[in-house]
Amino acid sequence: MPRPSGLGRGLASLIPTDQAADQEDLKDAVTPKSPRASKSSKGETPEGAGAAPSQFAPCSSLEPNPFQPRRVISESSIEELAASIRVHGVLQPLLVRRRGDGGYQIVAGERRWRAAMRAGLTEVPIRVVEMDDRAMREAALVENLQREDLSPLDVAESINELIQQFSATHEAIAERLGWSRSAVTNKLRLLQLPDSVKALVSSGALSEGHARALLRLPQEQMEPVARLVLQRGLSVRQTEELVRKMESPDREDEGAQRAKRAINHYPYSFADEFGVEIGMSGAQDSLTLHLRNLTKSQAHKILALVDQHRNIIFPGK
Structure with missing residues (x-):
């Protein structure tokens, strides 16, 4: 069976990049509306929320997308969103697909689901879509790539999965995300870091700028220099200068x-x-x-x- 190529055409209809409403759906999906929105857990349509969601589902009947590339969801961001949901409710339905046992898998909106449970809601609005595993995985990858709070390493790994699983080219991914081709290539280069340095980037100890500077070094030098950068609290510019000097030792005393x-x-x-x-x-x-x-x-x-x-x-x- 030939391997599928490129990104699925049907995905754009589910997660379009040119509609502000859907961008909000991929972010917090909570907007300041009437306080009555907080009653959405009881199945009521909140004022100002537009058309009623297709239906409500118990939080306990939902599970995360099994193809979710996000490695860590910040507890602080969950708590912040939960505080907003306590006041305004969940105004955008979660995108889900049906499971064989009558439950649902979340395609987009896991953070809202977790925040809703943290806020004490027992039900959330959902929109049911038909998706096979391939489309489910692709939707999860593209949704996460459009998030602002995804770690650089998670972004790089998601891009690599699109390439490996869907034979997507750098150009196709760049066009889908509104990036330049070089931006896609630079993200992928982060996967060349040693695992120990990847962990520092994923945790936020090192920025993406620091990581890019370290990529100019031989593999065996990346970790010790990364530790030095942390020890001295070097900026990205200072790290680049340090790497430049290490590349040209003849210029040093x-x-x-x-x-x-x-x-x-x-x-x-x-x-x-x-x-x-x-x-x-x-x-x-x-x-x-x-x-x-x-x-x-x-x-x-x-x-x-x-x-x-x-x-x-x-x-x-």
């Missing part, structure tokens, strides 16, 4: 300054790690550590670290 810089690049602080006093000196691409109160076990660990990170201590050698 020789001897002790290079040795000190190399030690500072280490992902570990020797003093904190081993509880020892440290001094150092360097000349002509050599490095000498002066350690006191060092046990044999600590010495072996330090030698192993030096060997592991020799490309940082002596870049280009």
